[in-house]
Amino acid sequence: MSSLRTIIVGGGISGLATAFALQEEAAAKGVSLQCTVLEAGSYWGGKIVTHRIGELVTEAGPDSFLSQKSAGLELCAKLGLADQLINTNETGKKAFVLRAGRLHELPEGLVSFVPKQMGPFLRSGLLSWTGLARMGLDTVIPRGPADGDESLASFFRRRFGAQAFERVLEPLMAGIYAGDAEQMSLKATFPRFFELEQRYGSIIRGMMAAKKNAPPPPSGRPRRTMFVSLKNGLSDLVTALTERLTQQGVELRLGCRVEALRVRSHQAGRWMYDLILDDGSALSAESLVLATPAYVSAELLRPLTPIAGGLLDMIPYASTGTVSIAYPAETVASVVEGFGFIVPRVEERDLIAATWTSLKWPHRAPTDQVLIRCYVGGIGRDAILKLDDNDLLAKVRADLAALCGIQSEPVYAEVNRWWKAMPQYTVGHLDRLSQLDAAVSRYPGLALTGAAYRGVGIPDCIRDGALTASRILKDLTGERPS
Numbered sequence: 001m002s003s004l005r006t007i008i009v010g011g012g013i014s015g016l017a018t019a020f021a022l023q024e025e026a027a028a029k030g031v032s033l034q035c036t037v038l039e040a041g042s043y044w045g046g047k048i049v050t051h052r053i054g055e056l057v058t059e060a061g062p063d064s065f066l067s068q069k070s071a072g073l074e075l076c077a078k079l080g081l082a083d084q085l086i087n088t089n090e091t092g093k094k095a096f097v098l099r100a101g102r103l104h105e106l107p108e109g110l111v112s113f114v115p116k117q118m119g120p121f122l123r124s125g126l127l128s129w130t131g132l133a134r135m136g137l138d139t140v141i142p143r144g145p146a147d148g149d150e151s152l153a154s155f156f157r158r159r160f161g162a163q164a165f166e167r168v169l170e171p172l173m174a175g176i177y178a179g180d181a182e183q184m185s186l187k188a189t190f191p192r193f194f195e196l197e198q199r200y201g202s203i204i205r206g207m208m209a210a211k212k213n214a215p216p217p218p219s220g221r222p223r224r225t226m227f228v229s230l231k232n233g234l235s236d237l238v239t240a241l242t243e244r245l246t247q248q249g250v251e252l253r254l255g256c257r258v259e260a261l262r263v264r265s266h267q268a269g270r271w272m273y274d275l276i277l278d279d280g281s282a283l284s285a286e287s288l289v290l291a292t293p294a295y296v297s298a299e300l301l302r303p304l305t306p307i308a309g310g311l312l313d314m315i316p317y318a319s320t321g322t323v324s325i326a327y328p329a330e331t332v333a334s335v336v337e338g339f340g341f342i343v344p345r346v347e348e349r350d351l352i353a354a355t356w357t358s359l360k361w362p363h364r365a366p367t368d369q370v371l372i373r374c375y376v377g378g379i380g381r382d383a384i385l386k387l388d389d390n391d392l393l394a395k396v397r398a399d400l401a402a403l404c405g406i407q408s409e410p411v412y413a414e415v416n417r418w419w420k421a422m423p424q425y426t427v428g429h430l431d432r433l434s435q436l437d438a439a440v441s442r443y444p445g446l447a448l449t450g451a452a453y454r455g456v457g458i459p460d461c462i463r464d465g466a467l468t469a470s471r472i473l474k475d476l477t478g479e480r481p482s
């Protein structure tokens with residue numbers, strides 16, 4: 001068979017992981033494939049951006065990934081990065097939540113919903129007696145309907161009451177997505193809670209059963225904490241990927257913005273995808289993966305399938321920002337402990353969360369400095385991103401002063417804005433995805449991947465890239481009937 005061409009648009013982790021999986025699977029199947037990745041920007045990795053300033057390592061975007069979802073760890077191992085993986089510093093594994101202007105330690109039991117640990121619940125002062133009693137009603141109130149979707153806010157208010165939801169669950173869950181829990185889909189963001197309710201009729205009972213039945217940790221493998229990172233920053237994952245892809249003969253092109261997409265009939269049941277680039281040139285391929293944000297893919301796909309364009313338009317995005325600040329250690333040592341804190345929406349602060357980066361991770365700051373990473377923005381809270389760097393930093397520092405008493409002058413600070421960066425899985429997301437898949441599957445060889453669809457985390461993007469590569473290859477080799 002002559003060499004088939006695949007073009008992947010978007011050089012974030014999703015596009016790069018798709019290219020990697022495509023090469024791997026094509027080689028295993030003996031398929032001759034010519035792969036090109038086109039990236040509009042001037043660097044690879046999309047949201048993954050590490051800055052190294054002397055001994056400081058800051059992350060403008062993601063700073064770690066979940067180890068329970070295996071795709072991230074597996075990719076690191078394949079790229080020879082296993083010895084670079086670092087665990088969080090478990091000795092300081094505490095987290096705090098803001099309540100009425102004060103930071104309260106977040107009891108382990110409140111996060112994992114295990115009622116055996118009622119002591120820490122009571123002592124934390126986070127919930128009133130009535131709030132705690134309302135949480136306990138989860139064990140008796142009936143389960144919700146199995147069909148349809150529900151917002152996170154509606155589900156958790158129904159099961160645990162408004163207090164537990166607003167004071168703890170909202171910042172823990174919606175915060176990850178920089179989202180609004182009133183709009184977020186339970187089934188698309190935290191399907192496990194839906195499953196527990198359906199199976200056990202109670203989240204508390206379900207969590208207890210899951211804990212009892214949990215398999216022992218695998219022996220012989222290094223122990224991993226819930227989140228892991230790379231010693232010198234996550235950009236090392238991107239560098240290792242691009243180096244490997246280059247060795248494998250994948251064509252990697254930066255500064256290539258795809259402006260339009262056309263399709264023409266090629267052979268019976270086969271299409272040729274023509275891409276118009278921003279310099280006016282054109283490229284053609286038998287298969288095409290759009291690993292771009294949903295709003296970019298919407299514009300590219302609209303002329304082919306207006307239905308897909310319309311469905312993609314319905315995936316909203318949140319704009320967020322991260323602010324990394326380093327202080328002389330002696331000026332803040334007494335106020336920072338644990339991993340950091342989260343801020344419920346009801347507290348009406350500019351800050352969404354802060355991580356004591358140099359306490360949480362090794363190798364992120366010299367010993368005489370403390371590195372803090374603050375999160376701002378998100379749905380309904382992104383006005384702060386329009387401020388210039390100095391004003392935005394002043395707001396963040398004012399919050400740190402009010403909440404933690406940090407008054408000293410930083411030795412380093414950086415502001416990173418991410419406009420339209422976090423896709424929001426709103427109620428009905430999974431139904432819309434099915435319709436989108438149906439619309440796109442009319443075009444064999446065409447696929448969509450990325451954070452907008454089946455998971456925003458880095459391991460989700462890597463896993464979805466691999467599934468996409470598999471599907472594309474089946475289309476190209478005729479294994480999947482058109």
Ligand SMILES: Cc1cc2nc3c(=O)[nH]c(=O)nc-3n(C[C@H](O)[C@H](O)[C@H](O)COP(=O)(O)OP(=O)(O)OC[C@H]3O[C@@H](n4cnc5c(N)ncnc54)[C@H](O)[C@@H]3O)c2cc1C
Nearest residue numbers: 010012013014040046047061062063258450451456457458
């Ligand atoms: C502030 C922040 C913190 C986060 N923290 C974490 C974390 O700690 N852990 C975690 O697992 N996840 C985290 N995430 C989520 C995760 O980083 C992202 O979901 C993931 O990196 C998205 O990867 P992607 O490849 O799908 O998209 P992107 O990284 O957005 O890549 C898409 C690429 O497409 C390119 N592109 C766009 N239009 C075109 C075009 N027309 N032609 C060519 N190229 C184009 C873009 O330039 C971009 O490089 C975080 C996200 C943000 C914003």
